[in-house]
């Protein structure tokens with residue numbers, strides 16, 4: 001995976017310059033020492049929370065929740081918390097956390113340390129999926145470097161939960177950290193505070209933490225100098241598919257979709273863009289001039305999610321690609337909830353029939369019924385992600401769908417997939 | 431302060447025996463795989479007894495009635511769960 005330096009790129013998170021410059025000495029040369037108080041400073045937590053709230057930083061792992069608000073909730077707790085850095089990156093088409101961790105591991109750890117020091121945390125758990133060894137090694141190496149330099153003030157360790165799609169979901173991650181399986185859990189109410197060993201636990205994505213590392217140094221005003229007023233800062237995107245320069249791009253939020261595409265070397269023959277991840281949504285060309293902000297993407301029925309951008313060439317079949325995603329996602333169900341276990345394979349099968357041109361309007365009707373019926377009936381959002389991407393495919397590729405129903409499959413439906421679908425072993429959940 | 435009651439299911443605990451839907455078809459339908467599709471609108475007063483019977487009959491103790499208090503004033507419409515019936 002390469003880090004590319006063509007417009008529209010703003011180097012903040014990746015300012016240290018690639019994996020070969022990831023060492024502590026270079027990090028300190030670029031960013032200077034981390035401004036943490038010498039001793040316990042009661043004002044540090046409110047100061048940091050205020051700075052993060054003013055910065056407008058939102059979670060970069062997919063949820064997009066305001067980071068300062070989440071931290072304020074934890075700051076109000078009496079027990080000393082646990083800090084979890086979510087570097088699970090369960091999205092197969094996402095590599096941004098891996099590139100961030102291998103290029104700027106110290107910035108990620110800086111953010112975690114600032115938060116941990118402010119909240120008086122007992123420890124930092126850097127959570128990296130089992131099947132992302134490069135990420136785990138880079139972060140473990142950086143932790144050792146800090147320890148050797150006497151810069152590790154909070155006990156910090158890398159832990160490696162199973163690498164399943166849903167293992168990075170907050171409740172699954174916390175469940176695993178608490179000694180359980182890395183499966184989501186059902187709660188009557190979504191808890192406002194997650195707990196590990198009874199301690200309140202703050203879970204923030206690695207990129208979110210790295211942004212905290214920047215805000216802690218340069219402040220919220222600096223942070224807002226780049227990006228859109230309603231979506232400040234930069235974000236990391238993993239751009240792949242029909243582009244000549246796939247890779248990780250750090251872009252100011254608010255950058256237009258088409259600028260990202262041309263920046264990554266897409267030609268004009270792009271039929272649609274998959275945005276967010278495999279539980280994300282397709283964007284049609286009418287949205288390519290929209291800015292990448294949460295609000296603009298919500299208007300387009302999509303979300304930036306984990307920063308996945310897959311360009312689909314006009315020669316590919318969006319229906320067939322989505323059917324492959326749906327099958328893969330069905331296999332990633334945690335196997336706990338009936339509507340997810342039985343509904344997702346059925347949805348994937350219907351879409352496969354439609355994409356193969358071996359079906360009729362009754363299959364389309366059945367699929368729409370199943371989408372409505374499965375939505376909202378899992379313990380976690382996994383089935384809803386599948387419903388979202390399949391619905392967006394039916395609308396963005398409506399013309400293709402009509403012609404498949406009329407006259408059989410298009411040549412693109414037999415073309416090779418442009419999407420990365422790792423063969424996962426369906427391995428253990430613990 | 432009005433109290434609203436809704437029937438809900440824990441999808442992890444539910445094993446699709448379908449006893450609930452047999453007992454309370456007014457509130458619970460089954461999907462094509464035998465899992466309950468629950469009418470999650472507020473339970474009308476005349477069906478509260480039936481909902482509670484469904485909660486009791488579920489062998490997996492997967493069903494429960496969630497009570498929410500709907501406060502008046504400027505925050506009208508916001509719900510705060512106050513009590514849950516039928517959970518272990």
Ligand code: SF4
Nearest residue numbers: 334336337340378380
């Ligand atoms: S909805 Fe699916 S992925 Fe989520 S907990 Fe239930 S079975 Fe697992």
Ligand code: SF4
Nearest residue numbers: 444445447448450488
């Ligand atoms: S009776 Fe209980 S276990 Fe059976 S379908 Fe209804 S909720 Fe599920």
